[in-house]
Amino acid sequence: MKSQKAESVRKRQQPLQNHYKEKPGDAKITDRAITTGGELGDPWHGGIKPGSVDHGVEWKFGVHHAVGGYHDAPNPGDILCAALATCLESTIRLIADRRGIILEKLEVEATGNVDVRGTLVVDRDVPVGFQNMQCKVDIQASDETDKKELQKLLAYAEYSCVNLQTLTKGVDIETTINL
Template sequence: MMSRKDYSTKNANSNKGGSVVHQRHILLNEKYYADPASAWITDSAEVIGLNLQDPFRTTVAINDKMKVPFKIGVHKAVGGDHDFPNPGDLLCASLASCFESTIRLICEKLGIELIETKIRANAQVDVRGTLMIDKSVPVGFQSLHIDALIIAKNTNEKLLNTLLKGAKHSCIVYQTIKKGTPITLNADIKINN
């Protein structure tokens, strides 16, 4: 079991006094230390099939509370029209946005002033696997890549390397994809005659 001091930022080179991120993290550290179960969160997305006669488009609602709707299309490489973002695009968006958000949090906490960021995520897949053309081709993205542009003031190369290392370590989506996560499925299948 880790002690409270193991997660302390007490000795970190940071902008503690003026950092809103640091202040919020102190409160969260105390809360999660006192009640570890409260650190468990659930993010969500839900597709409720509308216009089921259209095999190429649907809408996904992101976040149970906000239910932000996004139109989704099927990639032309698997027969769709690719007229809306596809699930692979959303995967890339999740990776890029999580990585960039993590960089912002760490920079604010360390007192690094960001001038510009540009994070681009790419995912490569051989679609012959999902189309069952070649059984030797795995179904799934075979590789992902991030291009990161970070322009900052009042810092140095060593601190920026620490920033990248910290972003890779703390980005939840990056770590989830890198390590792989088991997926469970509950299916309620009914026949309506």
């Protein structure tokens, strides 16, 4: 990734906020990822290109050992947890910068728990999907930062984190098939 000097969040976001107040339709964006097929004879592995812009990045993925895979690469559940963790961390960083909070340490761990009997159709009463998820935030700010200010920071970040809010509230998904 190209290294860039970090500009203040306020300097980069304020013009966008002003623009979106004038033209709300411009605030609607689309993110995407597309699988690359990989070796179709291997049901245990594949590839995915993340992003609505081709960054020249392809991630390899595998299937969890709990459903028969080798778990020798990140699986879709790992990638979902990674999306949640990266979204929450970046949101915390952005809000901390806007509020003038100097972070000395930040680590976000996202975990998800699933009973695979549902997906393997072992027990139809077990739902398919994560039954619950957790985020653990390990944060440390400069000594002069009030603990109440850190609590506000985390509350604002939870409110503003797109992936956290999407998972918490759910989202309609439409699947189309090209035959």
